[in-house]
Each structure stands twice: as C-alpha cells, then as structure tokens.
Amino acid sequence: MDVLSLVLGLVLGAVVVFVLLNKLKIENTKLQTRLEEQSKTFDFMQSSKTKMDEEFKKIASEVLKKDSVNLHEKNADLLNPLKTQIDDFRKKIEGLSNEQAKDRSVLGEQIKTLSDAHKHTLEGAEKLTNALTYDNKQQGDWGEMVLESILKDSGLNKNEQYHTQSTLKDEDGKILRPDVVIHLPEDKDIIIDSKVSLKHYQEYISGDIDALAKHIKSIDTHIKNISLKSYENLDGVNTLDYIFVFFPIEASLLVALEQKPDLFNNALKKNVALVSPSTLMMSLKTINHIWNTERQNQNTEEIMRQAGAMYDKLVGFMDSMKDIENHLNKAQEGYQDAYNKLHNGKGNLIGRAEKLKELGVQSKKELK
Known part of the structure; x- marks a missing residue:
C-alpha cells in the first residue's frame, strides 16, 4: 500500500511536472516569438532611423544646393546688368570729363581761329583781285570757298550741324x-547767303571813288532781295529772325558801314x-559752344537716368537677397524641427528605440 501510494505519488508528480514544463515551454516559445518580433521592430526602427537621417541630410543638401544655385543664378541675373550699367556710367563720366576738357580749350582755339580767318582773308586777297575782274558767277564761287573755309575752321560738322x-x-x-543752313539745338536754323556782289568794291579800291556809292547801293539792293525770299517759309527749315549775308572780305563791309x-x-x-569773316567766325564758334553744352547736358541727363536705373536694380538685388535669406532660414528651421523629433524631446524616436534595446531587443547595428 505504501509502495502503491508512493508510485501513484511519483506518477502524479511526474504528470504535474510534465504539465508545468509543457506550460513553461509554451510560454517560453511565446516569449521567444515576441522577442523576435520586437527585435525585428527594433531593427526596422534602426534601419528607418538611418534612412531618415540619410533622407534628411539628402533633403537638406538638396535644399541648400538648390538655394545656392538659385542664389548664383539670381546674383548673375542681377549683377551682370548692374555691372553693365556701372561700366556705362563710368564711360559717361569719362565722356563728360573729356567734353568739359575739350570745351575749356575752345576759348583759346577761338583766338587762334580768328587769327587764321584773317590769314585766310589776306591769302585770298590776290585771288579775289583776279576773281572780281570777271563775272558774278566767279565772284560767288570765290565767296562760297571763303565761307566753306570758315565753316571748316569753326568746329561744326558738315552734313550734321550745317548743310x-x-x-x-x-x-x-x-x-x-x-x-548754307546752320543747325542749332531745339530744331532752329540759320541761313547764310554769300552771293553779295563785290564788283563795285573792286572798282573802288582800284581808284574809282564814285564806285563806293555803287557798292553801297548794290548792298542795299541785295538786302532787299534777300528779305523778299521768305526763307522763314521754307519747308524743313525753322529759321531764326535773321538771315546772315556774308561778306568774304572784311574791308568790303567796313568801308560801306563807314560811309553809311x-x-x-x-x-x-x-x-x-551783315557779317564778315571775323564776326561770322565768332558767331559760329558760339554755335559750336552751344552744341557742346547741349551734348554735355544730354550726357548728364543720360548719366542721371542710368544712375537711377542702377539704384533701382540695387534695391531689387537687396530685396532678392533678403528673400533668399528667408528661404534659407525656413529650410534650416524645417531641418532642425525634424531632427529634434528624431533625437530630442520627450518621446523622441531614438529614445524609444534605445529603450527597446534595453528590454532585450537584439540588433546588429548601433545607434550613433
């Protein structure tokens, strides 16, 4: 009986032990399965974290690269026109300086030119003596030649400032x-006539005293004829109040004015x-000076216009730089916010992953 009880007890104990062991085995299997699942989860999170880091770095790099490219392109778009305008501005300043230097030399040149005009007159005196003995056509050609010489020495440009x-x-x-038609700024013109007859003047200087009255009468007649031509009504010409009648010989006008x-x-x-070589030269030099002043004024206006345009470009450039700075700051803020969610703060992903590892999750890699 005691042996039977002992055997039964052993059998019962064995059954109990078997049941407990089997239960423990089942629990162990479940736990192992759970640990394996957690390990896989940890590995996935570790891999996700690595990918997220790489992705964030890639995004940040692309953002910075894109903004850098945009900044370079915007700088090029803004700075190239700005550089061009600065170069134009410099050239205009240099041009204005050269014009002013040229203008300062005009007064000295005027004295020399007046002297040259008298020289031309004296050199032509002998030619005139011969010309005046022939017909009016030759006289007119000679007068036009003297006039052309004075125009050339005046500094005015033919077919531009006179025709x-x-x-x-x-x-x-x-x-x-x-x-001759002399052009002035603001679409004004001066007409010069050189067809006054000097036939009687030649007779006078040759010894015919009575020829002086004829010379003066010839001038009066020429003045009347010129006034009747109504040059002010010519199409394409906007004349001033006076027509210039040119006397190629200074003395031919002076002797008439002395007598009358x-x-x-x-x-x-x-x-x-009525103008002579010296008075006409002074008038033409004055006109040339007016043209120089007009060009300087136009250059100054152009410089001021370009300076204003350059300043506007500079303001636009600074606005664009400020806009780029704001975009870069926003990109940096977005990157920092994402980084903080991953690394910092309560419940961040890195902290949670480390806790799983502490609970026994197996991983082949380490978080850095």
Whole structure:
C-alpha cells in the first residue's frame, strides 16, 4: 500500500511536472516569438532611423544646393546688368570729363581761329583781285570757298550741324538753294547767303571813288532781295529772325558801314544781319559752344537716368537677397524641427528605440 501510494505519488508528480514544463515551454516559445518580433521592430526602427537621417541630410543638401544655385543664378541675373550699367556710367563720366576738357580749350582755339580767318582773308586777297575782274558767277564761287573755309575752321560738322547748297521749297512750291543752313539745338536754323556782289568794291579800291556809292547801293539792293525770299517759309527749315549775308572780305563791309553807318541797322529791320569773316567766325564758334553744352547736358541727363536705373536694380538685388535669406532660414528651421523629433524631446524616436534595446531587443547595428 505504501509502495502503491508512493508510485501513484511519483506518477502524479511526474504528470504535474510534465504539465508545468509543457506550460513553461509554451510560454517560453511565446516569449521567444515576441522577442523576435520586437527585435525585428527594433531593427526596422534602426534601419528607418538611418534612412531618415540619410533622407534628411539628402533633403537638406538638396535644399541648400538648390538655394545656392538659385542664389548664383539670381546674383548673375542681377549683377551682370548692374555691372553693365556701372561700366556705362563710368564711360559717361569719362565722356563728360573729356567734353568739359575739350570745351575749356575752345576759348583759346577761338583766338587762334580768328587769327587764321584773317590769314585766310589776306591769302585770298590776290585771288579775289583776279576773281572780281570777271563775272558774278566767279565772284560767288570765290565767296562760297571763303565761307566753306570758315565753316571748316569753326568746329561744326558738315552734313550734321550745317548743310551747303540744300534744295528747299517754300510754301508756294518755289525752289530755293541757300548757300548754307546752320543747325542749332531745339530744331532752329540759320541761313547764310554769300552771293553779295563785290564788283563795285573792286572798282573802288582800284581808284574809282564814285564806285563806293555803287557798292553801297548794290548792298542795299541785295538786302532787299534777300528779305523778299521768305526763307522763314521754307519747308524743313525753322529759321531764326535773321538771315546772315556774308561778306568774304572784311574791308568790303567796313568801308560801306563807314560811309553809311545806318546800313547795318536798316538791314536788321529787314531781318538781315551783315557779317564778315571775323564776326561770322565768332558767331559760329558760339554755335559750336552751344552744341557742346547741349551734348554735355544730354550726357548728364543720360548719366542721371542710368544712375537711377542702377539704384533701382540695387534695391531689387537687396530685396532678392533678403528673400533668399528667408528661404534659407525656413529650410534650416524645417531641418532642425525634424531632427529634434528624431533625437530630442520627450518621446523622441531614438529614445524609444534605445529603450527597446534595453528590454532585450537584439540588433546588429548601433545607434550613433
């Protein structure tokens, strides 16, 4: 009986032990399975963290690279026109300086030119003596030659600031060919006539005293004829109040004015101004000075315009730089916020992953 009880007890104990062992085995299997799942989860999180780090670095790199490229392109777009305008601005300043230097030398050149004008007159005196003994056509050609020489020495540019022998029409369709048309700023013009006859003047200086009165009468007649031509009505010409009548020999005008002092004022009343080589040269030099001043004023206006445009470009450039700075700051803030969620703060992903490892999750890699 005791043996039977002992055997039964052993059997019962063995059964109990078997049941307990089997239960423990099942629990162990479940636990092992759970640990394996947690280990896989940890590995996945570790891998995700690595990928996220790489992705964030890639995104940040791309953002910075893109902003850098945009910054470079915007800088090029803004700085290249700015550089061009600065170069233009410098050239205009240099041009203005050269114009001013040139203008300062004009006064000295005027004295020399006046001397040259007298020299040309003296050199032409002998030629005139021969020319005046022939017909009026030769006299006119000689006068035009002297006038052309003075125009050349005045500094004005032919076919730009003056034209010779232009074919023009008045309001009635009549064709007129003024010897010279001088152009002034603001679309104003001066007409010069060089067809005054010096035949009687030559007779006078040759010893015919009575020829002086004929010379003066010839001038009066020429003034009257010029005043009747109505040059102010020519198409394409906007004349000033006076037409210049040119005397190629200084003395031919002076002797007439000495004999008849009111000759000059009477001509002015008919809108005709009597000019000699010296007075015409001074007038042309004044006109040339006016043109130089006009060019300087235009250059100054252009410089001011370009300076304003350059300043506007600079303001736009600074605004663009500020906009780029804001975008870079936003990109940096976005990257830092994502990084903090991964690494810092309560419940961050790195902290949670480390806790899983502490609970026994197996991993082949270490978080850095």
